[in-house]
Amino acid sequence: MTLRQRRRPNRRPMHLAAHFPGVNNTTVWDDPRSGSQIDFASFTHLARVAERGLFDFFFLAEGLRLREHKGRVHDLDVVGRPESLTVLAALAAVTERLGLAATVSATFNEPYELARRLASLDHLSGGRAAWNVVTSSDAFTGENFRRGGYLEHAERYTRAAEFVATARELWDSWTPEGTPRPFAHHGRHFSVSGEFDVPRPPQGHPVVIQAGDSGEGREFAAAAADVVFSRHGTLEEGRAFYADVKRRLAAYGRAPTDLKIMPGVTHVLGDTAAEAQERAAGIRRRQVSPQTALLILEQVWGRDLSSYDPDGPLPRIDPDPGAEVSHGRVRHHDRLAVAARWRALSEAKGLSIRQTVIETTGRQSFVGTPRQVADEMARFVAEEATDGFILVPQLTPGGLDEFVDRVVPLLQERGVFRTEYTGPTLRDHLGLARPVAKGRTA
Structure with a gap:
């Protein structure tokens, strides 16, 4: 028995996933190695690297409408936003073990149709499908759909919970012998009946992933999710979130191991700690250009701030809580509170607008030599701040190669x-x- 084998039983296993960097300011777009966001070769490269690294799954986000800012289509969205299940079905043919996770809205889809597509992907991939359940109460996005954005913020989780439960009823409707049985579901949001036309998925149910930090979101995760895509990256925040969500599982007859918590994180490596820190600072400056800094500030303030100097102080005026200058993005529900936090940080550290945005909008990032990054990631898992990580690289598609x-x-x-x-x-x-x-x- 090797030293590695003797140690393993005493250590909590780490889970890793790869997030395809989408149309946002995580990607360093001006890097000459930055590639296409829609070319299949980009998806293939990142997926194959993740599988070579023995990652659990490959994760795709999704956008249902081109975002707008002050009435103009957001620059990054013009590269295109392909439908995630279509991409993953193609990736199933060029990978063998890697999980394939699609982000699909529970607000603007129907249970029968989506359960069918996910079951099909699970069969085609040999049991590797996952569904990242997202919701939307955004009327702007809803204009693309017949229902529109009519759901209140709390109501969207009610629909999502019933959606997931209905999909599971459909996946369970075939007998163990492989014959369909009639199903009928009559609830608040859905009333469907008939026979499901895809045999039960190889996994029984495709893995369900969920992201949401509100009370409703945490409760939904405890009741229905297999994986939580968390935003809590620091050790202290992660431990608090981890303990809270795991504590809620018992009410649903679930054990702590039935739900994996995996925050989205970035990483920057260097041959020395100083080199890694220098690279990380340069990446953040390239991710948050002066124009991007003002755009993000306008989302919080709800005002046109184009006359402000990105290298100057934050506006003295307060945000307009009711105004919308940006559509199709996750919005801040308490702008005044966000602005107060940003002002306090800016004043305490003497930060400009751009510096404040850089410091407040970055994901948790592991920065250092490869050994320092490995040690720190292992520490997060050992101290129960997380069960693993969803890595969001800064480059498309080669951002995971070095990791x-x-x-x-x-x-x-x-x-x-x-x-x-x-x-x-x-x-x-x-x-x-x-x-x-x-x-x-x-």
């Missing part, structure tokens, strides 16, 4: 990350039981 080559071997050396896939399905990778009909687990 897989230089950090993953060190995580394996520590005995906290797998050295091979132990099963064919995403549930195998995540250590999740395969559900049997009616929500009982094997």
Whole structure:
């Protein structure tokens, strides 16, 4: 038995996923290595690197409308925003073990149609499908759909919970012998009946991922999700969020291991700590250009701030809580509180508008030598701030190459990350039981 094998039973396993960097300011667009956001070769490259690194899954975001700012289409959106399940179905043919996670709205889809597409992906991939459940109460996005954006903020989780439950009823409607049974669901948001035309998925249910930090979101995660895409990146915030969500599971008859919490994070590597810090600072300056800084500030203030100097102080005027200058983005629900926090930070550290935006909008980032990054990531898992990480690279599509080559071997050396896939399905990778009909687990 090797030293690595002796250590492994005493260490919590780490889960890793790869997020395809989308049309936002995470990507360093002016880097000459920055590639297409829609060319299939970009998706293939990142997915294959993630699979070579033995990642649990590949994660795709989705946008249902081109975002606008002050009546103009947001610059980055003109590159295109392809439909995630279509991309993942194609990736199923060029990968073998990597999980395939699609972001799909529970507000602007229907249970039968989406359950069918997800079950099909699970069959085509041999049990690797996952659904990131998102919601929207945004009337701007809703204009693309017959219903429009009529849902109140709290009501969207009610619909989402019923949506997930209905989809699971459909996946459970086939017998163990492989024959369809009639189903009928009559609830507040959906009334459907008939026979589901796709056999039960290889995983029983595709893995359900959820992101949401409100009270309703945390409760929905505890009741229905297999994975939480968390935004809590610091150790202290992560431990508090982890403990709160895991505590809620018991009310639904679930164990702490039934739900994996995985925050989205970035990383910057260097041969020395100083080099990594210098690279990280340069990346953040390129991610938040002077124009981007003002755009983000306008989203909070709800005002035209184009006359302000990005290298000058924050506006003295207060935000307009009712005004909208940006559409199709996640909005701040308490702009006055956000502005107060930003002002306090700016005044305490003497930060300009651009510096304030850089400091307040960045994801948790692991910065250092490969060994320092591996050690710090392992610490987060060991101290129960997370079960793993969804890595959001700064480059499309090669932003994970260096991490897989230089950090993953060190995580394996520590005995906290797998050295091979132990099963064919995403549930195998995540250590999740395969559900049997009616929500009982094997």
